Amino acid sequence: MTEPDGTVVIALTVNGHRRSVRVFPHHTLLDLLRDELGLTGTKSCCLVGECGACTVSLNGRIVDSCLVLAAEADGAEVTTIEGLAVNGQLSGLQRAFLEEGASQCGYCTPGQVMAARDLLERTPHPTVGEVQEAMGGNLCRCGCYYQITAAVLAAAEAAGR
Amino acid sequence: MTGEIGSGTPRVGGGVRVTGAYEYVGDIRLPNVLHAKLVSLSCPRARIRSIDTSAAERVPGVRLVTTASDLPQPVPRFGPQFRDRPVLAVEETKYQGEPVAAVAGESEDAAEEAVRLVRVDYDELPAVFDVAGALAPDSPLVQDPSLRPGDAWAETNVLREHRFGWGDVDAAQSDVVVEGTYSFPMVTHFAIEPHGFMAAPDGDGVAIWSSIQHPYWLQRVIAQVLALPLAKVRVIAPDPGGAFGGKQHAKFEPLVALMALRARRPVRLILSLEQTFQAARRISTEIRVRTGFRSDGAITFRDIDANYLVGAYADISDRAVSKGSYVSCGPYRVPAARIVARSLLSHTPPATAFRGFGTPQPNWAVESNMDEAARLLEIDPLRLRTQNLARRGEIFIPGDTPADGEWEQAVRRTAEMIDWGSPLPPGRGRGIAVGLKSGPTTGLSYSTVRLLADGSAIVQAGTSDMGQGSRTLFAQFVAEELGVPVERISIVMGDTAVVPYDQQTSASRSTVLMGNAVLQACEEIRAKVRAMATRLYGIGEAAIIVERGTVRLPDREVPIEAMLKPGLGSLGGEVIGNGESRKEGEPGHPMGGTAAFYEFNCTAVEVEVDELTGDVVVARHVTVSDVGRAINPLQVRGQDEGAAIQGLGHTFMEHYVLDGSGRIRNLGAIDYRIPTSMDLPLEMHSASIENGDGPGPYGAKGVSEGALLPVAAAVAAAIRDATGAVIRDLPLTPERVWLALMSRPPEGRAAGRSAEARPGE
Numbered sequence: 060m061t062e063p064d065g066t067v068v069i070a071l072t073v074n075g076h077r078r079s080v081r082v083f084p085h086h087t088l089l090d091l092l093r094d095e096l097g098l099t100g101t102k103s104c105c106l107v108g109e110c111g112a113c114t115v116s117l118n119g120r121i122v123d124s125c126l127v128l129a130a131e132a133d134g135a136e137v138t139t140i141e142g143l144a145v146n147g148q149l150s151g152l153q154r155a156f157l158e159e160g161a162s163q164c165g166y167c168t169p170g171q172v173m174a175a176r177d178l179l180e181r182t183p184h185p186t187v188g189e190v191q192e193a194m195g196g197n198l199c200r201c202g203c204y205y206q207i208t209a210a211v212l213a214a215a216e217a218a219g220r
Numbered sequence: 221m222t223g224e225i226g227s228g229t230p231r232v233g234g235g236v237r238v239t240g241a242y243e244y245v246g247d248i249r250l251p252n253v254l255h256a257k258l259v260s261l262s263c264p265r266a267r268i269r270s271i272d273t274s275a276a277e278r279v280p281g282v283r284l285v286t287t288a289s290d291l292p293q294p295v296p297r298f299g300p301q302f303r304d305r306p307v308l309a310v311e312e313t314k315y316q317g318e319p320v321a322a323v324a325g326e327s328e329d330a331a332e333e334a335v336r337l338v339r340v341d342y343d344e345l346p347a348v349f350d351v352a353g354a355l356a357p358d359s360p361l362v363q364d365p366s367l368r369p370g371d372a373w374a375e376t377n378v379l380r381e382h383r384f385g386w387g388d389v390d391a392a393q394s395d396v397v398v399e400g401t402y403s404f405p406m407v408t409h410f411a412i413e414p415h416g417f418m419a420a421p422d423g424d425g426v427a428i429w430s431s432i433q434h435p436y437w438l439q440r441v442i443a444q445v446l447a448l449p450l451a452k453v454r455v456i457a458p459d460p461g462g463a464f465g466g467k468q469h470a471k472f473e474p475l476v477a478l479m480a481l482r483a484r485r486p487v488r489l490i491l492s493l494e495q496t497f498q499a500a501r502r503i504s505t506e507i508r509v510r511t512g513f514r515s516d517g518a519i520t521f522r523d524i525d526a527n528y529l530v531g532a533y534a535d536i537s538d539r540a541v542s543k544g545s546y547v548s549c550g551p552y553r554v555p556a557a558r559i560v561a562r563s564l565l566s567h568t569p570p571a572t573a574f575r576g577f578g579t580p581q582p583n584w585a586v587e588s589n590m591d592e593a594a595r596l597l598e599i600d601p602l603r604l605r606t607q608n609l610a611r612r613g614e615i616f617i618p619g620d621t622p623a624d625g626e627w628e629q630a631v632r633r634t635a636e637m638i639d640w641g642s643p644l645p646p647g648r649g650r651g652i653a654v655g656l657k658s659g660p661t662t663g664l665s666y667s668t669v670r671l672l673a674d675g676s677a678i679v680q681a682g683t684s685d686m687g688q689g690s691r692t693l694f695a696q697f698v699a700e701e702l703g704v705p706v707e708r709i710s711i712v713m714g715d716t717a718v719v720p721y722d723q724q725t726s727a728s729r730s731t732v733l734m735g736n737a738v739l740q741a742c743e744e745i746r747a748k749v750r751a752m753a754t755r756l757y758g759i760g761e762a763a764i765i766v767e768r769g770t771v772r773l774p775d776r777e778v779p780i781e782a783m784l785k786p787g788l789g790s791l792g793g794e795v796i797g798n799g800e801s802r803k804e805g806e807p808g809h810p811m812g813g814t815a816a817f818y819e820f821n822c823t824a825v826e827v828e829v830d831e832l833t834g835d836v837v838v839a840r841h842v843t844v845s846d847v848g849r850a851i852n853p854l855q856v857r858g859q860d861e862g863a864a865i866q867g868l869g870h871t872f873m874e875h876y877v878l879d880g881s882g883r884i885r886n887l888g889a890i891d892y893r894i895p896t897s898m899d900l901p902l903e904m905h906s907a908s909i910e911n912g913d914g915p916g917p918y919g920a921k922g923v924s925e926g927a928l929l930p931v932a933a934a935v936a937a938a939i940r941d942a943t944g945a946v947i948r949d950l951p952l953t954p955e956r957v958w959l960a961l962m963s964r965p966p967e968g969r970a971a972g973r974s975a976e977a978r979p980g981e
Contacts, residue, residue: 083329099247100240102461104412105493109889112412140240153238157230160854163862164687165237166413166461172238191897198889200412200462201687202865203858204897205904 069133073098074142082129088122089113091129092139100140100169104198111197114170115139121177123196140169143176152176155214156207163201171197175211184215223699223706225918228854232691232711233459244461245416245431246490253418254283256479256489257331258472259321259338260498264347264567264882265360266313268340271321275337281330284483285338287321291478296445297367300437300469302379304367305533305570307445307474312345314362314532315569316884317498319472324479324487347567348377349882351506351527354564362532362565379534379563382542384810386618387556392521394512398593402585403949404932405875406504406529409574410894413461414496419477420486425452426477431460433468433684434724439716445474446481457714463686464866465573466500468726469535494887501876502574503537504529507548507585517599519608521556522549526582530563531570538563540571543658544578546617546811550586551627551656551820552608553616567882573726575866576925579657580932587653587933588948591940601937602640602652605822606631609654612913620658621815625846625921627654630822630909637842637905638824647831648839649942652824655929659922660727661813663803665734666720669698669741671749671795673788675769675781676708679738682722683713683730688924689855690730694738696851697917701742703769703780720798728819728922731851733801735917740799748795749780752787817914820846821926823864825901827938834958836872836939838901845906848914848921860906860927867931869895875951 061067066081073096080095089106092098092115101124102112108123115124116138143150152175155161162168171194178185178193185193190208199207223229236242273285288295288308295310297303309320321338325331348354348362354377365374373380418429425448432438435457442453460467472489480487491499506527512520526545530537545561576583594601609631610616610623631654635641638650668680677698683690691711699706712719722734746766753764753771765772769780784795805813826840843864850856873893877886886892906927912919936947945960 093247097249098240099243099249102240102244102412103246103490104414105889107888107890110412110493144239149235149238156238157234160228160231160858162231162234162237163689163858164411164413164460164462165234165242166244166411168237169240191900195896195898198410198412198894198896200410200464200866200894201858202862202895204865204895204900205861206858208897 067130069130071132071135071137073137074139084128084130086129087125088115088127088129088132089124091132092124098139098141102166102169111170111174112167114173114197116173116177121174140172143172151217152210152214155210155217159206159210159213161203161206161210163203167197167199171199171207178211179215179218184219185211187212223696225696225700225851226853229692229696229706229852231689232695232706233685243458244413245418245429245458246413248418248429250418250420250486253486253488254324254326254483255328255331256322256324256476256487257335258319258495259323259335259340260317260319261313261340261342262316262883263344264316264349265345266342267345268309268311268313268320268342270341272339273321275339276323276334279325279330279334279337281326282323282334283326284324284479285321285334286479286482296474298441298445298470298474299534300536301538302367302534304363307478314567315498317495317569318532322475322479324483347882349566349568349878351529351564354529354566362567377565379530379565380538382545382561384546384559385557387521389521389523389556389558392512392556394520395515396513396593396596397510398513398589398596399510400589400592400948401506401508402588404505404581404584405950406501406568407870407874408497408501409464409466411460411462411464411466414491414493415467415471415499416490417473417476418486418488419473419480421481421484422454425454426481427454427456428473428477429456430473431467432457433460433463433686433726435684435714435716436682436721437724438470438473441470442473442477446477454717457684459714460684460686463684464575465577465726468573468724471499493889497884497887497892498569500572501569503540503571503578503581505581507582509585509589511589511593513593513597515597517597517604517607519552519554522554524548524559524582526561528561528563528581529566529568531566531568533570535570535572537571540573540578543811544582547579547656547658548582548586551610551616551623551654553610553614575863575928576657577727580929583655583929584932584950587930588936591651591933591937592946602631602635605652605654619809621818624818625820625913626909626911627820627846630820630844630846633907633909634822634824634842634844637844637907638826638840640824647942648826648828649938649940650824650826651934651937651941652822653930653933653937655821655926657819657925657929658815659817659819660729660733660803661811661815662805663729663733663801663816664721664723665737665801666722667734667737667741667799668720669738669745669797671702671745673784673792673794675704675784677702677704678710678712680712680719681734681738682719683734684725685713686725688859689852690734692855693731693735693851697735697738698742700768701739702745728924731920732816732914732916732922733803735920737799737801739917740801741797744797744799745795748797749783753783756783756787817921819922819926821929823927823930823934825934825938827935827942829939829942829957831943831961834954834961836952836957838868838935839903841901841904843906843927844909845923845926846909846921847923848916849910849912849919850908851918851920853908856908856923857906859924861904863924863927864904864931865895865900867928870950871932871935872951873953
């Protein structure tokens with residue numbers, strides 16, 4: 060329902076927590092996460108869905124959160140990078156990124172990890188080509204691509220053991 | 221993991237990166253902050269008639285609209301080489317996107333709406349945006365000549381002309397002279413973190429937050445602009461989310477500082493990616509190279525005339541022009557050299573440092589020229605390199621540091637790794653090129669290391685860790701020197717109020733210069749620990765050795781950690797060591813000082829060219845750098861492969877597209893492509909040459925830029941090898957390759973391996 064100031068109130072689940080928030084209709088899911096919920100692990104860069112820095116999981120599929128209106132997330136389940144480590148324990152993917160040197164400046168890393176997680180959920184044992192294709196929408200200007208691929212494959216292998 | 225030298229210790233600070241917890245500038249939320257947005261024009265040059273801010277000021281939530289007339293008069297100018305850049309455009313805009321006003325509001329929405337309502341009445345003026353335009357005598361002047369009083373070039377668009385050389389080029393006896401002109405377009409850093417700036421009143425001073433590489437330099441700039449003592453300017457510089465040279469120098473920090481003081485509130489400005497394209501770019505070039513050879517392949521002379529197109533304001537670009545062109549003869553034995561390099565002003569975004577600092581452009585020219593020479597002389601391109609390469613200790617630039625590595629070793633290793641000389645199928649070709657970059661010519665880094673009462677340690681070092689991994693290396697140094705495990709070390713950077721001075725993070729200097737300061741600080745701690753042991757045990761200092769984490773006494777060994785409690789006494793405390801590392805300049809040296817070290821890299825690629833489409837696939841990419849000592853091989857590999865991939869970007873796809881009016885038509889991520897995981901060589905192999913011959917800790921040299929330098933020339937040489945097509949302009953887009961294939965003379969086609977494989981004929 061639209062409030063007098065033009066906002067709408069939506070309810071969603073973010074990293075397992077129910078949240079009720081007031082959003083403007085033109086604000087994106089990225090705005091909501093970063094500015095309203097303080098979840099700044101999701102990064103902002105191109106704002107046109109090309110760089111993947113703002114990748115989050117929305118109802119089980121990854122999206123560029125800069126291209127999704129916050130209001131569209133009403134009733135949704137959202138997972139962000141902050142939702143991956145449990146009680147301070149890094150996920151297997153996060154550990155693999157560290158061990159393989161897959162994070163240099165680290166700014167693209169949250170988006171990369173979210174994209175990799177989505178891939179491994181659907182394809183637990185991807186080939187190099189499948190990793191590179193699945194991660195093709197996540198830019199890394201430091202050029203860690205080979206290390207990122209190695210990290211995803213290492214995490215897949217560790218999860219399969 | 222104790223962080224041994226030479227181990228792949230995982231990134232210190234990596235944990236907070238993979239969880240998203242690290243706060244880059246844009247992630248920091250100050251209470252009561254105002255959001256700023258810039259008002260700019262879409263044309264490269266305009267005369268501002270008037271600016272009407274009244275409608276913008278009425279937007280609910282807008283607190284401040286600033287134009288040049290609201291600033292101190294005359295409007296302050298700043299810049300690392302010339303104080304040429306005004307805080308906001310004065311009377312005339314000189315590049316597309318130059319701000320004429322700035323708005324600050326309670327929300328980004330309010331600021332954005334106000335930006336739309338600022339009415340700028342202006343006349344678009346003719347602009348200079350290429351080399352020919354900059355050199356034409358009737359072209360408009362980019363810079364007001366009054367900014368360069370007494371400069372003979374002030375009435376031209378030549379900011380500076382640099383001349384270097386030795387020997388007598390005109391008297392050189394050559395069997396063959398190879399000449400070509402090679403162009404390198406404007407490209408941009410495209411750090412995934414857009415530039416971000418914040419400022420807030422801080423007592424009787426100001427605090428600045430910036431994703432900047434040189435926080436101490438920024439501190440000086442802000443102190444100048446605001447007429448404040450350095451001590452009243454606190455620069456907080458969180459690790460940049462990628463920088464690559466684009467974040468070396470002040471951009472909009474002075475504006476944000478003035479706005480914050482005016483509003484008496486914190487002000488935050490985060491650029492859009494489109495705005496970062498207009499805030500920083502690499503210098504574009506047109507470089508003519510003439511090289512003389514004896515028929516046996518020996519270089520007789522090199523004659524280089526380089527036009528570097530810099531932007532409307534110099535930033536640090538002219539230094540990149542001089543430093544890059546100065547080493548443009550490469551790592552070769554060149555008996556006679558003449559180098560002329562011009563910095564040409566233009567109505568384009570301010571060019572600045574970008575990985576390689578003025579060197580990738582002449583490298584593209586000179587190494588392509590070498591490949592053409594090899595073909596003409598019918599000498600193997602690999603042999604032509606090794607034959608002319610300076611040997612260790614050989615002076616190859618008179619008056620400068622002699623060759624400081626076994627460079628031929630890197631070339632041989634590269635050749636082995638790419639199977640140089642083995643047969644290839646039609647449509648495939650190989651190319652090789654080398655690159656040399658001068659390291660820092662001066663430097664000053666301080667570090668304070670604090671060994672705390674429980675044996676853990678804090679390192680204060682003013683380096684910016686923008687992805688190169690300096691935090692990790694400094695932790696490894698302290699682990700090695702004091703025996704403190706890496707996980708018990710904290711590295712503190714990025715706050716000028718807390719961390720002692722560092723000149724800058726550039727020229728791949730920090731491992732060497734700050735590293736030596738960290739080592740010296742550890743040495744002081746060891747000396748204090750030795751004195752502590754003397755006091756505690758009544759043994760002469762000469763009989764005590766402090767090594768890694770252990771105090772060796774004549775009859776036993778005590779861990780430092782165990783000695784700290786009795787040694788420090790009941791009040792506790794800590795042991796503090798200070799280190800200072802200097803690379804002094806040399807008066808009269810054309811660069812202000814000799815090179816602290818050289819970065820040398822050899823790159824070879826194998827490509828497959830689709831003659832129907834001009835598409836090029838890199839099947840194999842080999843990159844070998846002389847690093848002295850790989851402190852952390854995991855990070856060295858990341859730097860070399862990352863630099864190689866960045867080099868493939870400007871080789872194959874990156875360039876600003878300008879229309880006939882000088883407007884950039886491909887701002888942003890949709891129309892300006894950088895390499896993705898789908899654009900990679902099918903195989904990439906990197907290796908390091910480690911002879912422990914660098915001036916840094918344990919024999920390290922700087923790493924990070926070398927592997928980018930020769931990529932373009934190696935790829936173009938491989939395309940020539942595959943097809944016979946010679947291309948002298950970047951990027952090597954399918955269209956450009958296809959056109960080159962179509963325009964090959966019949967004998968040119970025969971020079972390639974695929975002459976018979978051209979479809980449709």
